[in-house]
Amino acid sequence: MGRETLDTRAFLLKSTPYGESDRILSLFTEARGKLSAIALGARRSRKRFGGSLEPFALLQARLALRPSTDLARLELAEVLEPNLGVSKQLVSMGQAGAALELCRELLAPDQPEPRLFRALESYLRALDVRGPSLSRMVGLELCALEVSGLHPRLGECGVCGKPVPPRRAARFDPARGGVVCRSDGGGPITLSGRALEGLRALAAGRDAELAEGDAKNAADALRALTEWHLGRQLKGAAFLRQISD
Amino acid sequence: MRLLGRLPGVGERTAQRLAFFLLRAPRDYVTALGGSISELQERVHPCARCGNYTEEEACAICTDERRDAGVVCVVGTVQDLMAIERTGRFPGRYHVLGALLAPLDGVGPEDLPIPALLERIGDGVREVVVATPPTVEGEATALYLAQALKGSNRTACVRVTRIASGVQYGGDLEYADQVTLGRALDGRREIE
Ligand SMILES: [Zn+2]
């Protein structure tokens, strides 16, 4: 019965009621990446997990990994950083939800991604303390796309490789993974010069604060790219659109 | 036995006990029970006004003249409505949403019966008490409702309050004890 215990920091990506009293969780753990776990008794007994199974909090989790199954068992979960400020504004909740969805959809199971974990940690902390920012959301999305090998091509045409002139608007084609020059057919989305520059700065790991309109433009392009790869629509994006209507 | 075992809270052993009990029970009782079960979904339906379960067009709470129609309590589920009724501390009427906003699952305002609520609040309602659970989904729903009520001319003057969190964060209203839930109701605050 080779049972292994794993102590790790983690974020909750999804929680689904299971049967009368349990929950099935999808966790982004620092040590092992995305893992599924069952939290026995989580629906009835609040003594066991308290408020720790609410999204957005940074947790310290103890998991029992079982060799016979991919479903770990959550033994303990303690809140390290509650990030309660995220739930004070609808837009913050929407942006946090979109980020967690992206991690859930793009991460491969049982594959550690410490860089994305740290990026998510500081992203949620910033949402908690400073409130929503589309620009920071774009930064996190780029990081998630990059660790899953889906980073968009932003410096040169995805077809002919010709460099994109700086500070100029460019066409973006999700199906061809990035910017495409006019002579190769362009793409359905126009990225403004400033949005493109901001994206390139963020992709290069530099701090960049995109203005609201440019951040929206960049976020739309990244969403289209992600949805094209996943073959379906992202729910978080739909939620954000509905609450801002 | 297989069918009985699908009922919530009924395991294999309980299903077996129920089956043996029914085998030995008087014929009239079994017939009446079977009849009630098969009529349940035909006769009982959501109240046209508030969403509570009823056999009539409007439920017993909506038609009770002694209840204060000026205060409407918004809840996620009928189970939560019943939990609040058990406290005996709420004199007004209800509105059952049937679901909560879920930022992680993409359940947005368009998926909830919010237009029906706004429609109802317009005439003669002084206060809306949002009694969604103290979870991320419950908070999101409360914030959205406050925003929607204040954003509409017809409902801008209505006081929107949220039950105090004597209920533990992450908890279910349905499982909260009556005293805690009653105090949470008494200590409700206005949503900014
Ligand atoms: Zn080209």
Ligand SMILES: [Zn+2]
């Ligand atoms: Zn009713």
